[in-house]
Amino acid sequence: xxxxxxxxxxxxxxxxxxxxxxxxxxxxxxxxxxxxxxxxxxxxxxxxxxxxxxxxxxxxxxxxxxxxxxxxxxxxxxxxxxxxxxxxxxxxxxxxxxxxxxxxxxxxxxxxxxxxxxxxxxxxxxxxxxxxxxxxxxxxxxxxxxxxxxxxxxxxxxxxxxxxxxxxxxxxxxxxxxxxxxxxxxxxxxxxxxxxxxxxxxxxxxxxxxxxxxxxxxxxxxxxxxxxxxxxxxxxxxxxxxxxxxxxxxxxxxxxxxxxxxxxxxxxxxxxxxxxxxxxxxxxxxxxxxxxxxxxxxxxxxxxxxxxxxxxxxxxxxxxxxxxxxxxxxxxxxxxxxxxxxxxxxxxxxxxxxxxxx
Amino acid sequence: xxxxxxxxxxxxxxxxxxxxxxxxxxxxxxxxxxxxxxxxxxxxxxxxxxxxxxxxxxxxxxxxxxxxxxxxxxxxxxxxxxxxxxxxxxxxxxxxxxxxxxxxxxxxxxxxxxxxxxxxxxxxxxxxxxxxxxxxxxxxxxxxxxxxxxxxxxxxxxxxxxxxxxxxxxxxxxxxxxxxxxxxxxxxxxxxxxxxxxxxxxxxxxxxxxxxxxxxxxxxxxxxxxxxxxxxxxxxxxxxxxxxxxxxxxxxxxxxxxxxxxxxxxxxxxxxxx
Numbered sequence: 001x002x003x004x005x006x007x008x009x010x011x012x013x014x015x016x017x018x019x020x021x022x023x024x025x026x027x028x029x030x031x032x033x034x035x036x037x038x039x040x041x042x043x044x045x046x047x048x049x050x051x052x053x054x055x056x057x058x059x060x061x062x063x064x065x066x067x068x069x070x071x072x073x074x075x076x077x078x079x080x081x082x083x084x085x086x087x088x089x090x091x092x093x094x095x096x097x098x099x100x101x102x103x104x105x106x107x108x109x110x111x112x113x114x115x116x117x118x119x120x121x122x123x124x125x126x127x128x129x130x131x132x133x134x135x136x137x138x139x140x141x142x143x144x145x146x147x148x149x150x151x152x153x154x155x156x157x158x159x160x161x162x163x164x165x166x167x168x169x170x171x172x173x174x175x176x177x178x179x180x181x182x183x184x185x186x187x188x189x190x191x192x193x194x195x196x197x198x199x200x201x202x203x204x205x206x207x208x209x210x211x212x213x214x215x216x217x218x219x220x221x222x223x224x225x226x227x228x229x230x231x232x233x234x235x236x237x238x239x240x241x242x243x244x245x246x247x248x249x250x251x252x253x254x255x256x257x258x259x260x261x262x263x264x265x266x267x268x269x270x271x272x273x274x275x276x277x278x279x280x281x282x283x284x285x286x287x288x289x290x291x292x293x294x295x296x297x298x299x300x301x302x303x304x305x306x307x308x309x310x311x312x313x314x315x316x317x318x319x320x321x322x323x324x325x326x327x328x329x330x331x332x333x334x335x336x337x338x339x340x341x342x343x344x345x346x347x348x349x350x351x352x353x354x355x356x357x358x
Numbered sequence: 359x360x361x362x363x364x365x366x367x368x369x370x371x372x373x374x375x376x377x378x379x380x381x382x383x384x385x386x387x388x389x390x391x392x393x394x395x396x397x398x399x400x401x402x403x404x405x406x407x408x409x410x411x412x413x414x415x416x417x418x419x420x421x422x423x424x425x426x427x428x429x430x431x432x433x434x435x436x437x438x439x440x441x442x443x444x445x446x447x448x449x450x451x452x453x454x455x456x457x458x459x460x461x462x463x464x465x466x467x468x469x470x471x472x473x474x475x476x477x478x479x480x481x482x483x484x485x486x487x488x489x490x491x492x493x494x495x496x497x498x499x500x501x502x503x504x505x506x507x508x509x510x511x512x513x514x515x516x517x518x519x520x521x522x523x524x525x526x527x528x529x530x531x532x533x534x535x536x537x538x539x540x541x542x543x544x545x546x547x548x549x550x551x552x553x554x555x556x557x558x559x560x561x562x563x564x565x566x567x568x569x570x571x572x573x574x575x576x577x578x579x580x581x582x583x584x585x586x587x588x589x590x591x592x593x594x595x596x597x598x599x600x601x602x603x604x605x606x607x608x609x610x611x612x613x614x615x616x617x618x619x620x621x622x623x624x625x626x627x628x629x630x631x632x
Binding site: 012013014017199202203205206207208210211213214216217218220221222223224225226227228229235239283 | 427429448449450453454458459461465466467468469470474477478479480481482484486488491492493494498499501502503506507510541542545
């Protein structure tokens with residue numbers, strides 16, 4: 001009964017095109033934001049931050065980034081891991097070269113550096129599409145990981161070949177390094193995610209987003225109505241890589257602390273983020289959140305149930321977990337190719353009509 | 359009502375102003391490898407008129423339209439637009455000059471709503487950059503509202519208010535054609551190219567479409583160049599007709615002139631080989 005547009009009259013085009021046209025959705029949105037900012041930081045502990053919250057927030061940023069490129073602009077990329085590595089190494093180099101500058105600026109600049117690299121590797125997209133483009137981005141993935149392994153300058157000639165984050169503070173509170181409190185990690189990532197998600201929504205609802213979607217749905221028609229494919233595709237690569245770069249920087253600086261590039265940013269990472277947006281829903285900001293939540297939370301949940309509740313051996317549980325997650329991905333692809341976002345949308349449509357079936 | 363009341367004249371088709379030459383094709387030849395799609399064709403399109411290109415299947419009509427919209431580059435010949443020779447251009451640059459078109463096989467963006475599809479027609483007119491867009495509040499939102507108002511006028515004009523927020527993929531064929539016309543109109547083009555706007559429609563849908571084409575020409579003063587197979591429609595709508603056959607021009611003139619042209623009759627009815 002609550003979930004109705006009835007009585008909520010739109011009197012301007014601005015209010016007609018708002019993100020949540022139904023009043024109940026607006027309340028729900030603000031409630032989620034209020035809990036995320038006002039409640040969780042006070043109750044979060046190290047386990048929840050490291051196992052659930054922080055990886056979820058970081059993967060959500062990466063998923064939004066890849067969704068802009070693949071979901072909105074239709075350019076398939078398998079280079080996400082490589083671009084995350086660019087973000088991480090750019091952040092590391094900046095942090096060690098300019099220790100007096102705020103880490104927040106370093107993270108944003110790392111995104112900027114990644115955007116440039118993304119544009120460079122996006123250039124082939126002007127000539128090739130689909131699977132062939134995916135293979136070209138795969139080259140980016142392997143090349144970038146090789147580069148960061150091979151050139152000692154990137155890891156400051158450290159003996160282990162790893163990069164380790166120095167401690168940095170914002171307003172006197174450590175946000176990177178070993179002494180970071182759980183809530184600071186959480187809040188740092190949350191603020192970035194909140195702003196980036198809002199920006200992504202703004203970009204995709206306006207003329208930039210329409211250009212991307214026009215290229216995605218029919219590139220020839222898009223060109224005929226005046227969309228320049230060169231600048232449009234490259235802008236998608238730039239924005240997408242900016243997001244993925246920030247996610248990579250946070251993954252290294254806030255989440256892991258120390259990184260060996262092949263392990264943290266290998267091809268697996270590219271696939272994980274791609275699965276997130278496929279399961280969550282291509283071309284949907286909410287889908288990016290849902291997909292990230294699904295792939296971060298499900299393994300934790302399964303592990304807790306199988307090992308904690310049923311008392312299985314850890315290695316057995318780990319293998320069963322892989323099978324279940326894999327099975328669910330296949331099931332999603334078959335039964336709901338548009339992902340969780342589409343399920344959510346259908347549920348909302350049913351709810352609007354409830355208790356009537358039609 | 360007394361006799362002195364001034365009666366405002368209702369504009370009729372004959373009062374429409376046909377202006378100077380808007381676009382001129384000069385000796386266009388287009389080859390695909392060894393196949394000559396268009397051979398040495400010249401014709402012009404005047405401002406404010408409805409110009410049709412007709413001809414049997416494979417005559418090169420669509421290729422001609424693709425030359426105009428910059429999709430094909432002719433090997434020989436010149437395209438003149440608004441009194442100047444048009445250099446070789448990409449299709450998106452042609453669109454920015456004020457030439458919009460629809461396609462024979464509908465080319466809408468299936469993943470977007472009707473409203474978003476029509477809004478894409480205004481992309482060439484929207485100027486807000488990436489930075490302002492990412493903040494939304496202020497400039498980007500103002501621009502969006504401004505263009506939304508224009509688009510709503512077109513939605514009213516084409517009577518598709520009810521399907522504004524429907525995803526385009528769900529619409530029936532006739533409505534899709536109408537949405538495609540709306541998208542082309544949203545660009546406020548000087549020259550509108552319609553590639554078989556009535557293909558595959560029933561009589562009512564054809565009548566609706568004819569009415570819209572005439573209204574667009576009348577109310578917005580848009581110059582229209584269309585390809586159509588329905589002779590009744592072509593003869594009724596057009597001011598002038600170009601007839602093509604096997605890539606060559608075989609007739610050019612008013613519908614009546616074309617109707618009486620022996621070469622045209624031969625092309626359509628066939629000639630006895632004796």
